[in-house]
Every structure is written in structure tokens, then in C-alpha cells.
Amino acid sequence: MLASPNSVKNTCSNEVQRDRTLIRMKSLISRAKRFVHSQFHAHWRTEPIKPGTVLYESFNGNGMLCNPEAIFRQLLATPDMRQLRHIWVLADLRQFRSTVAEFAGARNVTFVRYGTPSYYRALATSEYLINNATFPPQFSKRPGQTYLNTWHGTPLKRMGYDIDRGALGTANIIRNFVAADYLLAANPFMAEQMYEKAYKLSGISRSLIIEEGYPRIDRQALDTDSVAAGRARLTSAGIPLGDRTIVLYAPTWKGASFARPEDDIDQLLDHIARLTAQIDTSKYVVLLKTHQIVHALARSRPELSRLLVPNNIPTNVVLGLTGVLITDYSSIFFDFLATGRPILFFTPDLADYSDSRGLYFEPEDWPGPVCRTSDELAVELAEILVTGTLPAGSAARYRTSQQKFCGQEDGRVSARIIDIVFRGNVRRHHVRPAVSQNRPSILMYLGGMRSNGITTSALNLLNNIDHSRFDVSACFIQSKAPASIDNQLAINPAVRQFPRVGGINGSALDQLARHLDFRRGRISRHQEQPTQKTLWDDEWTRCFGDSHFDFVVDFSGYGPFWAALLLHSPESIRSIWLHNDLAADAHRKITGKKRMLHSLTQIFTLYEQYDHLVSVSPTLSAINNRQLAPYAAPAKFTFALNTADAKQILSAASQDLRETTRNLETGITPDWVEVLLADDKTTNFVSVGRLSPEKNQARLIRAFNIVHTATPTTRLVLVGDGPLRGQLESLIRKLGLEKSVVLTGEIPNPYTVLAASDCFALSSNYEGQPMVILEALVLGLPIVTVEFGSVKNALPPGFGLVVPQTDEDLAEGLNAFLTGEVRSGTFDHAAYTRLAVEQFYSAIGAARPEDLIQQM
The missing domain is CATH 3.40.50.12580 (CDP-glycerol glycerophosphotransferase, C-terminal domain)
Known part of the structure; x- marks a missing residue:
């Protein structure tokens, strides 16, 4: 008998539900294990370091191997090192039972399985740490620990930043390298090409590089x-x-x-x-x-x-x-x-x-x-x-x-490494610090790396900084999102990257206290309360090791976690960016809720701990100074204009619109592309921005409706996406503008749309210094914008048209373009960029006296 369709359907449904339940259970079990391990790790990180203990790890526990094994055996054979206790990390004690059996009678040699509570105990409490690869993201070297990273070979194939897209895989590696007290190099080539260049340790690492050969090669004799x-x-x-x-x-x-x-x-x-x-x-x-x-x-x-x-x-x-x-x-x-x-x-x-x-x-x-x-x-x-x-x-x-x-390979390398690391006899051997280039160092937090104005501004700035004058590092959250990866790959290759992997260490109780402080509006306790200060100091060390930066910049300015973390940078001048009228931002409603009020208010309470509060225009600085006066002294408020990467903008704009918008899977180009490119004598107004309340695209649509009614040969193209898309689509249908207003959604290269348009329009309630205006200026587009607080700094004199914030006035502005009254001029983007970059140096406290004189 054949099963009925309903029976088959119910069976499939039950199987799908059962699979989903199993997936959820596995996820919960995995999360529970991670939680338990993190709590063990947190507990042991509060316990004293055990003097004379040495932890060895090779290839994440894949055997007793490589340089750690050679150093271990030499230590066992060295008379004045017999007091040491040795702990080996193995991925599977049964798989390596012959190794375990070899030392069954040795009371000073024990084994732990990788990733277990015993592993994290040893990682947190051993005095010496020796690894030929990397410890996991949870690892953060504690005071009193000595970390020797031996790595696992002189490279023939390219490493780190020397590989195309190599920066994507460096996060945990560079984190381990900057935490290490010693980095072992088999030869000068490995020291210079791999450590100092491929992983960009030159200028930032405080590790000592040992050039005494490779201990493991001793084993060949x-x-x-x-x-x-x-x-x-x-x-x-x-x-x-x-x-x-x-x-x-x-x-x-x-x-x-x-x-x-x-x-x-x-x-x-x-x-x-x-x-x-x-x-x-x-x-x-x-x-x-x-x-x-x-x-x-x-x-x-x-x-x-x-x-x-x-x-x-x-x-x-x-x-x-x-x-x-x-x-x-x-x-x-x-x-x-x-x-x-x-x-x-x-x-x-x-x-x-x-x-x-x-x-x-x-x-x-x-x-x-x-x-x-x-x-x-x-x-x-x-x-x-x-x-x-x-x-x-x-x-x-x-x-x-x-x-x-092989200049140092004489069969006695292990003994020399022991003399350096365990006896401290550094001067007797080939040991040196990483090359220092004597440039002031800057660390910039870039934000969430989503495709938005802040990310664009940050990437532009990193391209325009003088890298021969400054050593620059960037930090951000490691993401698997394609757009974030693309933005990470767009970071200037001269910039060292510190993508944050893993999470903050600490007991459940301490983490709860941290979250409660944030919820109760007491994030400033990150410095005041000893337990919280230790938590944040440890996180700084986990992320940046022993690195020191002269200037630390929170370029995002919107993340309370990072705003607090960067205040734990040792001996730095610290600046935080204010990209908008932040008091207005805090009270901005999205779907009826002030979603940013709490987080921004928390950041405001940290302002007094920063040295510089940097707005993106002089007018905006005055607005923020006035609105945020209760949180910081007036002298801390300053400004630096956003920079534009004209070369990149012009290059991107020259690409084919059809190619840049074609779906890679289907090969189909959106219908609106052909509409925009059609030679139908239609005037195209364009606006680029997130579809959110402060951008007020609804006003632009209503104004365009007035213009379109009188001049049907007009079109409005809105590039971007956001929470108000549904409302805007409803408004377009209500006004009967479905064929005349295009919502493109988020696209990877908006410059091709700008280049295919005739006039740029902006209808925001408030702005800082809109990147889209700079981009439109570089592309030579005429600009019509409503008036907002910092508009006179956003639009240079002699460019564009500024109108009041009403539907009718904005419509008049659009009509003014149609009658030839709004023209574009020649924007000297090179001179503008030079000024903006020098303002950046001045704003963070890095300007030279002669630069300040030139700006006066």
C-alpha cells in the first residue's frame, strides 16, 4: 500500500523537527562545555603561578614534537634544571600512549589533554610556556609567566601579510607573537622576513628574537x-x-x-x-x-x-x-x-x-x-x-x-636556548629586540566593519595617513560576514591588523557584575572597581599582548565595550570620535524606540577619561560641546574633517554598473540598472544612505513627488537599506511613484550609481560630515541638501545648494537644478585631504609644532 501524501508529509516534518531538536541540543551541550571550560580557566587565572612548571604544546597537542620536544629533552638532561616540572599537552592520550608510557616512571613529567579543564589550569598557572604554533584565543599571558614561541620552521612559502588575503588568517598568530617574551628564529632570514615583515612585528613587538638556530635540528645528530x-x-x-x-x-x-x-x-x-x-x-x-x-x-x-x-x-x-x-x-x-x-x-x-x-x-x-x-x-x-x-x-x-x-646548527642549540630563557643569560647569545622604526604608533578601533559611512571614512583615513611617519595598527571584531571581510581586505596593506577573536576572560560572577554595571549606567566602574579593572586590563593584554601605542583612537565612537577597553591601553594619549550630533543620535527613535539611548549615554560617561573628543567638523564640535557639556571639559572637544580617497572613488565609479550589480550566482542584473542606464532623457536624482529616521528619505520622496508631477522626465534613486525600507515602499506606492523612485538596496559599489546620476540630494535631519557629500564632490556631481547643523563644514563654499528642511523647500532646490541654477565646481580633493589629515594628527595630539604653525 502506498503511503498517503499527508503521511509522507507528516513523517518528513517529524524528521525535520527531530533534526532541529538534535542540532539545538548539540549547540546547548557545546555552549555548556565552553562555559564550564571558561569558568575553570577563570578560576585558575586567579591562582598563583607555580614556580618551576613548564608547559609544552606542539601543533595544538598533535604529539611530543618539534622544538618544544627538543628543549624538553635537553632540560631533562641538564643538571641545574632537574627541579622543573614538565607538563605536555596532547590532543589524545590514547593515540599517543607510547609517549605517555615512555615517561610513566618520571614523577616530574605529566600530560594533559588539549582543551580540557586540566589544560586551562596548566595554561593559567605554569611559569614557562613553550609553543611551536599558537595557544587558543582564550589565552592571555599573566604577570610572572614567560612565553617562548619557537614556531615550526623557516618559511619557503609566503606567510602572514605576504600572502594574498593573508591578513584574514593572522588574528590569533599575531596575538600570540606580541604576547611572547621570546620568538625563536632558526636564522636571520626567518627573523626578518617572517616575524618582522610578514607578521609586521617591526615597530610594535616587545618580544626578544633569538637567532641561535633550531633546537629540533639538534635531534638530527x-x-x-x-x-x-x-x-x-x-x-x-x-x-x-x-x-x-x-x-x-x-x-x-x-x-x-x-x-x-x-x-x-x-x-x-x-x-x-x-x-x-x-x-x-x-x-x-x-x-x-x-x-x-x-x-x-x-x-x-x-x-x-x-x-x-x-x-x-x-x-x-x-x-x-x-x-x-x-x-x-x-x-x-x-x-x-x-x-x-x-x-x-x-x-x-x-x-x-x-x-x-x-x-x-x-x-x-x-x-x-x-x-x-x-x-x-x-x-x-x-x-x-x-x-x-x-x-x-x-x-x-x-x-x-x-x-x-644553518649558520648556528652545531648540535648545541637547545642548550643555548635554555641558557637564555631559563637562566636569563641573554647577552651571551644572539638575542635582539624586533627592529624599531622610531615612528610614533597609532592604534585605531574601526568599528563593526559593516559597509557604512564610518567604515568608509576609516578606510580612507588609513589610506591617507603618512605611513613613513606613523606606525599604524587597526583593531576590530573578526567577522565572517562577506561585507565585513571585503572591508577588512580593503585596509591599507601598511596597517597592522588586530582582529579581535575569542571573548573576555573572567568568572561568571565577574562577567555578571560587568553586565550589571552597564545596565545600571555604571560602566565607568571599569577603572574604579578593582575586580572590574583587572578584568579589563586582562582583556587588553589578551588582545594586544605587551604592545604599547603612543596614540589610541576609538574611531567608531558607538561601542561601549571598545570605548571602555581602549581606556586600558598603557601610557597612551586617547581620543574618541564623535561622528554626529550624538545627543540627537541618542534620542533617535527607530520603530518607536530610542535604541541607542542607553549605549550612547554610557559612552558619554567615559568622555572625561579620554584626552580628546573629536567631531568631524568645527560646527559639529561646537554642537557636541554644547550638548555634552555635563560629561567633559570644553577643552577636550576638537575636530578633524573626514578624508576622501579620491583615487579609489574615481576608480570604483569608472567600473561597469551592470557588472558591479550582477548577481554572481544567477548572473542576473537588477531591473533598475537598465532603467537607470536607459537613454530616455530622464534626469536622475540620487541619494545614498541608510534607510533610517535621521536620513529622512521620506521627505526627499515627498519633495521629489512635487518635482515629478511638474516634470515627469525625472527619476529618484535611493541607494541603501535599513529598518524603514517597508515604510518608504508604502509611501512610494501611496504617491504612485513605483516607476519613478528606485530603491536599490545595499550594493557593494554605490559609486557606479552616483556616476550614472545627474544630481545628488540629501534630506537628513542631522549629520556630522556626510561621506556621501565628499564622494559626490569628488565625482563632480551637483549637490542639493537640506540645512543641518554642520552643513557649512560639509559643503565647501561655492558648491551646491542648501535649502531649509521642508518638503517644499527641498522640491524648490531640486527644481533649481533642473533650471541650471545648481552647478558643480572643481573640487581640489588633494588639498582638502592634506588639510583633513593634518587635522587628524592635531586632533589626536600627534601634530608636530611646525604643522600646527602651518595651520594657523
């Missing part, structure tokens, strides 16, 4: 007993090694994301099979060493059970056993250089990899033959196995690379 022991470990792992020479194939991971590597195991198997077919397998064996993040994929493949090097055998021990190394772009070859043995590079995807990731050295500089096919690789390998040496050209490059990258 194996005596006869160590060689026998290492080979026995491989044999016991199921690899039929015998007395054969090891040819180690060690490719790096592939894919777009480190968190989700590409599964290329089938390709690796094919490469190994081709190599094995070309060599004497009675003398040589090809083994596979995968990257840490790929190992789980490889371990699950039975075909690799007799070829795969176990993850619990240190890589450098395996390198010490290896006769020939084959790799691609992995930093493993820098380590192997110290052995003096042959290296082959196998790069069938060289062009694609170089284009997508980028390389620091071209293949012609690599210390070994570079092969593009498996057959070519097999021929080169066979020749090297016969001769035991590299070809002449490769041998010369090999020697050069050894001198450049």
Missing part, C-alpha cells in the same frame, strides 16, 4: 645507538625497514585552509609507487612523512601502513636516519640542509602553488634539482642514489643555502 634505536622504532611501527637506506618523501599540506587541508593521499600513493618502481628496493625504501594536519587522513589508509612514518617519532630523528629527502614547499628541507645529504624537490603544481600561495625563493635558487614529473623525479633520484651526490649546479646552491640558513 644521531650516534650509533641513536640510529639503531630510531630504526627500531620505525620497524616496530610496522615498516619493513631492514638495513635499507631511507628515501623520505615529505610534502607539505595543500588546500585553501590550514584547518581543512586537501585530501591528496591518492596522489601521494601514486608518486611513491612510481618512485619505488625505479629504485633498487633491496637497498632503498621510500617512506612518507606527512604534515601534521594531514597525518590523520594518511593514517586511515591501509595502503600506507608499511610506508607512513608515525607521528609520535620526532621528524628530526627521522631526518637523522634519512639518506635522501624529497619534498616540495615544506620548510623541512631547511632542517635537512644541516645533514649535508641530498635534497630533491618534486613540484608538479609549481605554477598553481606559486600563484596561490607565493614563494620567498625561486626554484632556481633551491638547494637541489627541481622536478615537475614523477618520471623526471625517478631519474634524478636514481642518479643521486648511484653517485651519492647532487649535480654540480645544485651542490653549489646547497652550500650557499647551508651558510644562509
Whole structure:
């Protein structure tokens, strides 16, 4: 019997409901676990640091590996370090049971599982912290802790900001780097290119860079007993090694994301099979060493059970056993250089990899033959196995690379690192601070990075600041929203980014107190109440480590959390921006509610703790000074005009309107685009802004209705979205303007619409210094605007027309454009920008005396 449609429908509905319930339950369980862990972490952060405890972590607990493992074993063998207690982080104690078993009898060595309460206890209370990657977002170094970040290799492939879109992945890395007391560099290239340049630590980091080589490379110097022991470990792992020479194939991971590597195991198997077919397998064996993040994929493949090097055998021990190394772009070859043995590079995807990731050295500089096919690789390998040496050209490059990258590798690096970090003998060794460029440093909070006037103004300013004069950093909340990511990618490449990841540490009770203070209007207690001050000070350290900034700027001015946090910057001159008539903003109603009243009032109470309160025009400064007088002294109020990025505006405006508005999934262009571009002799008025009460687009629509009734060959285009869209659509229908008024919604490039229009119109109740007026000026558009408090600073003399705030007067202004009475002039945007930028320097207290004289 066939099931009835209703029965099938009910079954599907029940399954969907059951799936939703399971998802909600999993989410609640996950949130509960995070809460429990955060409370354990908060508790242990209040406990004393345990002297003599050392916490080690490699690749988020993926084994006892890399530099931390080498330092750990050297500490165990160092007589004056026997008092230390060692805690190792492992992702799975069962998976690494052989490691745990090795130290079962050692009372001073313990293990914790990554992410557990025990882990956070050790992270919060250990005196020494050693990591070859990064601690999680919750981590914040406490006073009394010493943090050594060893990283995990000299880079061949580009890192950090040197990668296209690389800034998106730097958040937790740079946070760890600026928190570290010591950064370990295997060689000067790594110190300069990776730490100081690729991660922009030059000029801001207070960490000491150690250039004494890599401890893990010490592990490659194996005596006869160590060689026998290492080979026995491989044999016991199921690899039929015998007395054969090891040819180690060690490719790096592939894919777009480190968190989700590409599964290329089938390709690796094919490469190994081709190599094995070309060599004497009675003398040589090809083994596979995968990257840490790929190992789980490889371990699950039975075909690799007799070829795969176990993850619990240190890589450098395996390198010490290896006769020939084959790799691609992995930093493993820098380590192997110290052995003096042959290296082959196998790069069938060289062009694609170089284009997508980028390389620091071209293949012609690599210390070994570079092969593009498996057959070519097999021929080169066979020749090297016969001769035991590299070809002449490769041998010369090999020697050069050894001198450049292995100058400190003498088998005693671990001992020197211990002398520096644990005994404090810094001056005896190659230890130096990160390069200081002697530029004043500025930290700017940019806001929520949504596409709005504040974000545009911030991005423009970052483009116009003189970066040869100032070291500039930007902070904001890390977001996955496409528009926010686009705005983050638009940040000037000279700017260091501190995207905030993770949340504020602290017990549930302290967090509740913080929230209650905010709700009760007592946010100023962030400095007054000791527990709250500690909470906020810790959050500053969590976000910015040991960084110090000369000038700290809350450029948003609308977020109470950030307004409070930035006041915990050590030894800074602090400024906060006032982009609007904030008293009016506080009382602005959206759908009948004053949604910003409480948050803005809280920010007002912080004004007395800031050094400068910066409005975006002189008139607006006077308005805010008058309206906000109860909150701050008059001398604190100042101004700096918004800047415009004319080059970017003109470039964006020159793009094709159809292309910039086409839906990427459907390929369809909105109907209004063709209407706007039609050669129908229609005059297009345009306005850009959020559809919210203070912008008062309803007045503009009513005024346009008056104009359109008399002159039907007119059109109004409103670019933007917001809470009043429904009301505006109703008004358009009521007035019968459906074919003459276009609501485009939010679009990624509004400049193409401005460029396709004839006159810009603004109908706001109040404004600061509208970015859209600056943009219209740059594009040479005639401007009609209603009068608002700061309009005389927003519209330069001789430009545009200002009319009273009524429907009829605005209609007269639009008609004045139609009769040729409103014209555009030539806006000297370069001179304007120079003035605005110097005003910014002056407003934050960074102007030089000679600059102030020039402005007088």
C-alpha cells in the first residue's frame, strides 16, 4: 500500500523537527562545555603561578614534537634544571600512549589533554610556556609567566601579510607573537622576513628574537645507538625497514585552509609507487612523512601502513636516519640542509602553488634539482642514489643555502636556548629586540566593519595617513560576514591588523557584575572597581599582548565595550570620535524606540577619561560641546574633517554598473540598472544612505513627488537599506511613484550609481560630515541638501545648494537644478585631504609644532 501524501508529509516534518531538536541540543551541550571550560580557566587565572612548571604544546597537542620536544629533552638532561616540572599537552592520550608510557616512571613529567579543564589550569598557572604554533584565543599571558614561541620552521612559502588575503588568517598568530617574551628564529632570514615583515612585528613587538638556530635540528645528530634505536622504532611501527637506506618523501599540506587541508593521499600513493618502481628496493625504501594536519587522513589508509612514518617519532630523528629527502614547499628541507645529504624537490603544481600561495625563493635558487614529473623525479633520484651526490649546479646552491640558513646548527642549540630563557643569560647569545622604526604608533578601533559611512571614512583615513611617519595598527571584531571581510581586505596593506577573536576572560560572577554595571549606567566602574579593572586590563593584554601605542583612537565612537577597553591601553594619549550630533543620535527613535539611548549615554560617561573628543567638523564640535557639556571639559572637544580617497572613488565609479550589480550566482542584473542606464532623457536624482529616521528619505520622496508631477522626465534613486525600507515602499506606492523612485538596496559599489546620476540630494535631519557629500564632490556631481547643523563644514563654499528642511523647500532646490541654477565646481580633493589629515594628527595630539604653525 502506498503511503498517503499527508503521511509522507507528516513523517518528513517529524524528521525535520527531530533534526532541529538534535542540532539545538548539540549547540546547548557545546555552549555548556565552553562555559564550564571558561569558568575553570577563570578560576585558575586567579591562582598563583607555580614556580618551576613548564608547559609544552606542539601543533595544538598533535604529539611530543618539534622544538618544544627538543628543549624538553635537553632540560631533562641538564643538571641545574632537574627541579622543573614538565607538563605536555596532547590532543589524545590514547593515540599517543607510547609517549605517555615512555615517561610513566618520571614523577616530574605529566600530560594533559588539549582543551580540557586540566589544560586551562596548566595554561593559567605554569611559569614557562613553550609553543611551536599558537595557544587558543582564550589565552592571555599573566604577570610572572614567560612565553617562548619557537614556531615550526623557516618559511619557503609566503606567510602572514605576504600572502594574498593573508591578513584574514593572522588574528590569533599575531596575538600570540606580541604576547611572547621570546620568538625563536632558526636564522636571520626567518627573523626578518617572517616575524618582522610578514607578521609586521617591526615597530610594535616587545618580544626578544633569538637567532641561535633550531633546537629540533639538534635531534638530527644521531650516534650509533641513536640510529639503531630510531630504526627500531620505525620497524616496530610496522615498516619493513631492514638495513635499507631511507628515501623520505615529505610534502607539505595543500588546500585553501590550514584547518581543512586537501585530501591528496591518492596522489601521494601514486608518486611513491612510481618512485619505488625505479629504485633498487633491496637497498632503498621510500617512506612518507606527512604534515601534521594531514597525518590523520594518511593514517586511515591501509595502503600506507608499511610506508607512513608515525607521528609520535620526532621528524628530526627521522631526518637523522634519512639518506635522501624529497619534498616540495615544506620548510623541512631547511632542517635537512644541516645533514649535508641530498635534497630533491618534486613540484608538479609549481605554477598553481606559486600563484596561490607565493614563494620567498625561486626554484632556481633551491638547494637541489627541481622536478615537475614523477618520471623526471625517478631519474634524478636514481642518479643521486648511484653517485651519492647532487649535480654540480645544485651542490653549489646547497652550500650557499647551508651558510644562509644553518649558520648556528652545531648540535648545541637547545642548550643555548635554555641558557637564555631559563637562566636569563641573554647577552651571551644572539638575542635582539624586533627592529624599531622610531615612528610614533597609532592604534585605531574601526568599528563593526559593516559597509557604512564610518567604515568608509576609516578606510580612507588609513589610506591617507603618512605611513613613513606613523606606525599604524587597526583593531576590530573578526567577522565572517562577506561585507565585513571585503572591508577588512580593503585596509591599507601598511596597517597592522588586530582582529579581535575569542571573548573576555573572567568568572561568571565577574562577567555578571560587568553586565550589571552597564545596565545600571555604571560602566565607568571599569577603572574604579578593582575586580572590574583587572578584568579589563586582562582583556587588553589578551588582545594586544605587551604592545604599547603612543596614540589610541576609538574611531567608531558607538561601542561601549571598545570605548571602555581602549581606556586600558598603557601610557597612551586617547581620543574618541564623535561622528554626529550624538545627543540627537541618542534620542533617535527607530520603530518607536530610542535604541541607542542607553549605549550612547554610557559612552558619554567615559568622555572625561579620554584626552580628546573629536567631531568631524568645527560646527559639529561646537554642537557636541554644547550638548555634552555635563560629561567633559570644553577643552577636550576638537575636530578633524573626514578624508576622501579620491583615487579609489574615481576608480570604483569608472567600473561597469551592470557588472558591479550582477548577481554572481544567477548572473542576473537588477531591473533598475537598465532603467537607470536607459537613454530616455530622464534626469536622475540620487541619494545614498541608510534607510533610517535621521536620513529622512521620506521627505526627499515627498519633495521629489512635487518635482515629478511638474516634470515627469525625472527619476529618484535611493541607494541603501535599513529598518524603514517597508515604510518608504508604502509611501512610494501611496504617491504612485513605483516607476519613478528606485530603491536599490545595499550594493557593494554605490559609486557606479552616483556616476550614472545627474544630481545628488540629501534630506537628513542631522549629520556630522556626510561621506556621501565628499564622494559626490569628488565625482563632480551637483549637490542639493537640506540645512543641518554642520552643513557649512560639509559643503565647501561655492558648491551646491542648501535649502531649509521642508518638503517644499527641498522640491524648490531640486527644481533649481533642473533650471541650471545648481552647478558643480572643481573640487581640489588633494588639498582638502592634506588639510583633513593634518587635522587628524592635531586632533589626536600627534601634530608636530611646525604643522600646527602651518595651520594657523
